[in-house]
Structure formats: structure tokens, C-alpha cells
Amino acid sequence: MEGWILPPPKAASKSREELKREREEKVRWLLAQGFLRSERIRQALMKVPREDFIPSLYRDYAYMEVPLPLPGERATVSCPHSYPLFYEPLGLDEGHRFLEVGLGSGYGAALASEIVGPAGLVVSIEIDPVTYEYAKTNLHRAGYRNIILVLGDGGLGYAPQAPYDRICVTAACRAVPPPLVEQLAEGGRLIAPIAERDVQQLVLHHKRAGALTREIICEVLYVPLRGRYGAKA
Numbered sequence: 001m002e003g004w005i006l007p008p009p010k011a012a013s014k015s016r017e018e019l020k021r022e023r024e025e026k027v028r029w030l031l032a033q034g035f036l037r038s039e040r041i042r043q044a045l046m047k048v049p050r051e052d053f054i055p056s057l058y059r060d061y062a063y064m065e066v067p068l069p070l071p072g073e074r075a076t077v078s079c080p081h082s083y084p085l086f087y088e089p090l091g092l093d094e095g096h097r098f099l100e101v102g103l104g105s106g107y108g109a110a111l112a113s114e115i116v117g118p119a120g121l122v123v124s125i126e127i128d129p130v131t132y133e134y135a136k137t138n139l140h141r142a143g144y145r146n147i148i149l150v151l152g153d154g155g156l157g158y159a160p161q162a163p164y165d166r167i168c169v170t171a172a173c174r175a176v177p178p179p180l181v182e183q184l185a186e187g188g189r190l191i192a193p194i195a196e197r198d199v200q201q202l203v204l205h206h207k208r209a210g211a212l213t214r215e216i217i218c219e220v221l222y223v224p225l226r227g228r229y230g231a232k233a
């Protein structure tokens with residue numbers, strides 16, 4: 001996790017109440033900073049206890065603005081503001097068919113499931129088997145049984161449930177993997193950190209007439225995409 005200063009691991013000591021207060025405070029901060037605007041995303045952030053998706057030695061840091069390590073190779077749960085940072089420009093909303101590449105802790109998938117609701121669909125792909133099992137346990141314990149979890153290379157997408165209205169890639173790639181462009185619905189949106197030389201830009205894409213338009217949102221710092229379309233070092 002180059003580029004971030006990780007807090008030291010320690011036994012979890014905060015109560016549920018304390019963490020709930022931190023969650024409420026975080027949501028107020030996200031609104032005040034302009035990261036969060038949509039009411040549905042706000043409700044999801046209030047509802048899902050982020051601490052339940054974080055290894056116990058880092059649980060007390062659940063609402064700190066730092067990515068925290070997960071079981072598996074180079075896997076992290078992204079910092080709290082990353083979720084509205086990705087989901088707001090995507091315009092993620094009720095009824096959407098949503099694909100996430102990079103399941104990580106399962107937290108982003110749980111939020112997405114709350115946002116799209118029972119009329120929508122969430123599919124999430126993780127390449128690391130250890131991280132995948134960790135997320136699956138978290139999601140099942142939290143009661144999310146209708147998210148389609150896939151162990152595999154997310155660069156290839158997941159054709160059986162395509163097309164998707166919205167796609168979110170949570171690891172940095174050199175370019176959008178072509179299978180994801182194919183599996184994105186016409187008029188759909190895809191967001192991804194794109195590595196260009198030494199910098200990563202968060203880029204929002206719209207699919208129009210079969211091709212992607214590009215809009216740079218801001219600079220970000222994500223773990224590299226692995227697999228067939230992985231970012232070369």
C-alpha cells in the first residue's frame with residue numbers, strides 16, 4: 001500500500017454505539033465536503049456498518065480516510081470517501097444492473113446492493129481466492145445473499161448477467177478492458193482508475209453508439225488490476 005500511512009494494528013475496542021456515531025459523523029462530513037449528494041447513497045452509507053467489513057485488528061479505524069489491508073494479496077478496503085466518489089458520478093440508482101470489478105471486503109457491494117434495491121442486480125468479481133472468501137463471509141454474515149459473487153478475472157467481466165447499466169472498476173488499469181466495454185449497456189456508465197505514466201486518474205466513461213467517452217474526475221491511488229488486462233508496472 002505504497003503512498004498511504006497505515007495506522008498500527010490493534011485489538012478492536014470501540015463499541016457498536018461509538019462506531020455508529022463515527023458513521024453518522026462521516027456521512028455529515030461527506031455531505032459537507034461535497035462527495036455525497038444522492039439521498040439513496042446517503043441512506044446506504046448510514047445503513048451498512050463499514051466496521052463489519054474490516055479485519056478486527058483494523059476495525060477501530062473503520063471511518064478513517066485510509067485504505068485498510070484485507071486478507072489476500074495487495075487487497076484493500078478503499079477509504080470511506082471513495083464510495084460516493086465513484087457512485088455519485090456513476091449515478092448509481094434504484095433498479096440498476098451493477099457490476100463491480102474488485103470485491104475486496106464486500107463493503108462496496110453491500111452499499112451497491114442497498115442503492116440498487118430488490119429491483120436491481122449486483123454482480124461482483126474478485127481475483128484473489130483468499131480475499132473472495134473473506135468478502136463472501138462478511139456479506140453472508142450481514143445478510144446479503146442476493147449479490148452474485150464471482151471468483152475470477154474481473155477484466156473479463158461476467159457475460160452471463162450482461163448487459164450492465166453501471167460498471168465500477170476498483171483497481172487501476174492502463175485502459176478499460178474491452179470485455180467490460182462490450183458488457184456495458186448502451187447509454188451506460190463505467191468508472192475506473194486509469195494509470196497513465198506515474199499518475200492514476202479516476203475516469204468516468206459513457207457508452208454512446210458503442211464507444212466510450214471520457215471525463216476525468218480527479219487523481220486517485222489504487223492497487224493495480226491483476227489478470228489479463230492488468231496494469232504493467
Ligand SMILES: C[S@@+](CC[C@H](N)C(=O)[O-])C[C@H]1O[C@@H](n2cnc3c(N)ncnc32)[C@H](O)[C@@H]1O
Nearest residue numbers: 075077102103104105108126127154225226227
Ligand atoms: C481497492 S480493492 C477493492 C475494494 C472493494 N471494492 C471494497 O469495497 O472493499 C481492489 C480489489 O480488486 C481486486 N482485483 C485486482 N485485480 C482484479 C481482477 N482482475 N479481477 C477482480 N478483482 C481484482 C484486488 O484483489 C482487490 O481486492
